[in-house]
Amino acid sequence: MHLRVWTQGKEVLLAMTIKPLLSHKREDATAVARLRDTLKLYGASGWKDTDDLRVGDRTREGIRRAIFHETGGLIWWGTRLVLGSWFVNNLEIPMALERKDAEPLYPIVPLFVDLDPGRQADREAVRAALGERGDDFLDCNGLVRRPRESAKAFHRRVAHRYLRDAVKALAAGGRDGAATVTVAMRALSEPSGQHDLTFDWRTLIDPAARSLAPGARELIADALATAREALQAAFPSPSLLLDLDLPLPLAFLVGYEWRVTTRLRPTVRQRTGISFSKVEGDGEVANPPDPIRESLAADGPAVLAVSCRDGLGEAATNYAAEVGARELITLHAPGLLAAPELRGLARACARQLRNLNNRGIDKHLLVLGPSALAVFAGAAANASGPVTIPFWDGSRYVEPLVVGA
Numbered sequence: 001m002h003l004r005v006w007t008q009g010k011e012v013l014l015a016m017t018i019k020p021l022l023s024h025k026r027e028d029a030t031a032v033a034r035l036r037d038t039l040k041l042y043g044a045s046g047w048k049d050t051d052d053l054r055v056g057d058r059t060r061e062g063i064r065r066a067i068f069h070e071t072g073g074l075i076w077w078g079t080r081l082v083l084g085s086w087f088v089n090n091l092e093i094p095m096a097l098e099r100k101d102a103e104p105l106y107p108i109v110p111l112f113v114d115l116d117p118g119r120q121a122d123r124e125a126v127r128a129a130l131g132e133r134g135d136d137f138l139d140c141n142g143l144v145r146r147p148r149e150s151a152k153a154f155h156r157r158v159a160h161r162y163l164r165d166a167v168k169a170l171a172a173g174g175r176d177g178a179a180t181v182t183v184a185m186r187a188l189s190e191p192s193g194q195h196d197l198t199f200d201w202r203t204l205i206d207p208a209a210r211s212l213a214p215g216a217r218e219l220i221a222d223a224l225a226t227a228r229e230a231l232q233a234a235f236p237s238p239s240l241l242l243d244l245d246l247p248l249p250l251a252f253l254v255g256y257e258w259r260v261t262t263r264l265r266p267t268v269r270q271r272t273g274i275s276f277s278k279v280e281g282d283g284e285v286a287n288p289p290d291p292i293r294e295s296l297a298a299d300g301p302a303v304l305a306v307s308c309r310d311g312l313g314e315a316a317t318n319y320a321a322e323v324g325a326r327e328l329i330t331l332h333a334p335g336l337l338a339a340p341e342l343r344g345l346a347r348a349c350a351r352q353l354r355n356l357n358n359r360g361i362d363k364h365l366l367v368l369g370p371s372a373l374a375v376f377a378g379a380a381a382n383a384s385g386p387v388t389i390p391f392w393d394g395s396r397y398v399e400p401l402v403v404g405a
Contacts, residue, residue: 017072017196018166020107021063022046023092024077025085031113031151032077038155040200042163042223043183045193046075060091067095073107073166075158076142078115083129097133100140105169109162110142117144156222164230170196171234180239180267181231185254189245199223201250210247210391211399220250224257232263241278243269248367248374249389249401255378256403266379268372279339279372281379286340288348292330300324301362301388306331306349306377308342308369316366319390319397323364337369345369346376350384357385364388366397378403 020039024032036046067074074096082088100106115122117138127134143161145154170181184195187205191198204216231238240258244251258264260281267280303325305316311332320328329352333345349365356363365387367374381387386405390397 017070018043018163018170019045019071019193019198020073020075020109020162020166021066021071021092021096022075022077023082023088023096025079025081025088027081028077028079028113034151035075035077035155035158037203038152038159039162040198041204041219042156042159043197043199043227044159044162044166045198045200059087063087063091064095067092067099072169073109073162075162076108076110076137078110078112078126078142080114080125083125089129089131093130093137094133097136103169103173105165105172107162107165107169108137108140109158109165110137110140111158112142112144114145117142159223160226163226164233167197167227167230167234179235180241181235182241182243184243185246185250186244187246187250195243197227199227201246205247205250208393209398210393212401217253217401220253221257224254228258228262228264237263237265239265239267241267241269242371242375244371244375246371247391248369248371249391249403251371251374252365252367252378252381252387252389253401253403255375256381257378259379259382261382266375268370268375270370270372277339279342279370279376281343281376283343284340285347286338286344288331288333288341288345291348291352292332294328294330296320296325296327298324299326301364302327302329302356303364303366304329304331304349304352304356305366306345306369306373307367308333308337308345308373309335312366312368315392315397319364319366322397325364326361337373339372342370342372343376346373347380349377350380350382353381353384353387357383362386362388364390364400366390 022032022036039046096108100108117123123138126138130137143158182195184191184198187201188207191200201220204213204220258266265281267278270277270279300323303316303320305312305328316328331345331348333341337345353363384404387403388400389403390400
């Protein structure tokens with residue numbers, strides 16, 4: 001989406017995305033790359049000249065295109081080194097301020113890394129570097145790295161703050177309560193960068209072994225909570241179009257973190273054969289088949305197997321034996337399901353999880369079907385307590401993910 005404005009007597013189409021341009025000195029590129037990695041996890045990514053400036057591009061034209069047409073904010077990596085950058089001081093910051101003149105909520109976020117805006121000498125150094133627009137830049141509210149604050153903690157604090165302000169700017173740029181925010185979530189393929197928010201979690205999972213990196217579950221949950229709170233603050237009832245390439249346990253986690261009680265209204269862009277369709281979370285609901293219950297000899301958790309197409313078969317039976325399950329509950333709707341059937345099966349899954357939780361029984365969930373099934377089951381699973389959901393690595397279940405703990 002683009003916003004049409006007039007600036008310097010010319011009509012300009014401004015990019016409506018939250019992806020920021022990362023303004024920095026080349027010598028700080030390694031530190032800025034780590035910040036960009038964090039922003040990717042939180043849905044924002046970041047435009048960085050050494051990576052995103054097109055080969056053969058004229059630098060001035062490329063930066064102008066990036067600021068006005070390819071990004072939706074600017075983050076300045078403020079070190080003493082950047083004060084000596086001609087490109088930053090004479091191209092990036094003036095152009096970003098020009099856009100802010102036309103779009104007041106456009107976020108310019110100064111990060112004071114080894115500079116202190118409360119120190120007069122540092123403020124004067126910024127003014128000297130930026131000239132007549134130095135005071136305008138210093139008037140933009142930024143973040144100061146705290147003494148002894150780790151780089152990781154600082155990067156996450158920046159991501160939290162930037163997401164809030166950038167989503168607010170996205171909403172102000174012609175969006176309203178009925179508009180749809182497009183969201184990409186990727187753990188198994190590279191994102192296109194064409195969505196309003198893009199969560200890139202490829203570094204958090206081994207795609208072959210289906211194993212998560214240490215701390216990945218908590219980080220993904222924090223990223224989803226940060227975006228949820230930003231969307232809730234910016235839109236009355238956010239409508240979201242989700243484009244997913246995630247293992248099903250992560251799709252369930254997305255639904256759970258953005259469940260019905262949060263006011264978020266997800267629709268899933270779902271592959272159907274060689275084409276795509278949109279499956280809405282709200283709408284007609286078809287009654288699913290009755291669950292099949294099998295009592296087992298052990299006294300461990302209950303295993304709930306939810307599936308469509310050909311079903312889970314022996315994989316569910318073997319998993320139940322492996323975890324010493326007391327009961328195997330099967331919810332299976334054969335074939336490819338239409339939207340009402342998907343919603344019905346997802347809500348039946350959530351009811352079974354709540355029933356088990358009310359009985360005080362630990363529960364494991366196996367899911368086989370499209371991403372929409374896992375998302376909507378998670379979205380409906382309010383008050384269901386902790387649910388253990390293992391990943392399927394192609395031959396067996398591994399690496400259980402606990403949702404709702």
